[in-house]
Amino acid sequence: MQPSGYGRRNPDRLDATFAALADPTRRAILARLATGEASVMELAAPFDMSQPAISKHLKVLERAGLVSRGRDAQRRPRRLEPRPLAEATGWLEAYRRLWEGNFARLDAVLEELKAAKKPGRSKR
Amino acid sequence: MKNSGALKVTAQSDREIVMTRVFDAPRNLVFDAYTKPELLKRWLGVFGGWSMPVCEVDLRVGGKYRWVWRNTDGREMGVRGVYREVVRPERLVNTEKFDDPWYPGESLITATFVEQGGKTTLTAIMRYESTEARDAVINSPMESGVAKSYDKLAELLASGESQRNERT
Numbered sequence: 001m002q003p004s005g006y007g008r009r010n011p012d013r014l015d016a017t018f019a020a021l022a023d024p025t026r027r028a029i030l031a032r033l034a035t036g037e038a039s040v041m042e043l044a045a046p047f048d049m050s051q052p053a054i055s056k057h058l059k060v061l062e063r064a065g066l067v068s069r070g071r072d073a074q075r076r077p078r079r080l081e082p083r084p085l086a087e088a089t090g091w092l093e094a095y096r097r098l099w100e101g102n103f104a105r106l107d108a109v110l111e112e113l114k115a116a117k118k119p120g121r122s123k124r
Numbered sequence: 125m126k127n128s129g130a131l132k133v134t135a136q137s138d139r140e141i142v143m144t145r146v147f148d149a150p151r152n153l154v155f156d157a158y159t160k161p162e163l164l165k166r167w168l169g170v171f172g173g174w175s176m177p178v179c180e181v182d183l184r185v186g187g188k189y190r191w192v193w194r195n196t197d198g199r200e201m202g203v204r205g206v207y208r209e210v211v212r213p214e215r216l217v218n219t220e221k222f223d224d225p226w227y228p229g230e231s232l233i234t235a236t237f238v239e240q241g242g243k244t245t246l247t248a249i250m251r252y253e254s255t256e257a258r259d260a261v262i263n264s265p266m267e268s269g270v271a272k273s274y275d276k277l278a279e280l281l282a283s284g285e286s287q288r289n290e291r292t
Contacts, residue, residue, distance in 0.1 A: 092135065101171055110157060
């Protein structure tokens with residue numbers, strides 16, 4: 001019963017990932033980058049925000065390893081690094097799914113208990 | 125009517141996991157299902173070949189519990205712990221330690237049951253001894269072969285997008 005996978009990754013990075021994802025603007029930036037790389041100016045365009053403000057968000061994302069810089073020295077495009085995000089979502093998702101299954105079965109048990117309490121219903 | 129409230133799972137502080145879930149039942153029933161062996165055996169961890177042949181519960185402060193799951197493929201998994209607080213039907217605090225631990229140390233689980241309009245909100249806070257323990261706990265031996273992260277990535281990105289700009 002060897003645990004495999006997500007438990008072995010770096011917990012510090014996981015924390016940085018969650019912290020970076022805690023902000024809606026940063027999630028929107030990631031969503032934009034998921035469609036392809038973009039310059040800071042392009043990223044700032046849809047937001048009611050200055051480029052320095054966007055740059056600040058980008059720095060947080062870069063530190064968390066979620067975003068990297070492309071080669072073009074002029075545009076300095078940012079691109080999505082999907083790996084840490086996948087690790088973070090996978091990490092919680094496995095746990096969530098395990099408990100979702102437990103609770104779905106618990107729902108069924110509760111339905112039965114409720115039915116058994118109602119008068120006029122036969123309990124089994 | 126069958127309610128399947130959405131399960132919320134979040135990482136809290138550096139060594140906790142918090143789950144919340146609404147059940148369409150009064151809390152005395154949910155509490156029963158959480159503490160009575162004949163009920164626990166029917167829902168907790170019993171899937172994919174696992175059953176729970178041993179389920180002993182001594183429900184009082186300082187009382188112990190002992191649960192063992194067995195898989196049709198021969199694997200076994202046991203856990204034990206002590207009830208620290210028992211406030212029926214609103215609060216349950218217990219320790220948890222697996223026989224063959226896949227996370228280091230012991231954890232402390234605080235479950236609260238809040239009833240409103242015939243529905244019960246369960247909040248369970250799992251506190252681990254370290255961040256490493258918390259992060260390892262996700263890899264339950266029961267849940268093998270988990271990956272799927274990239275689907276989730278897409279979903280997460282989509283939700284981030286819709287949150288920010290209602291349209292694009």
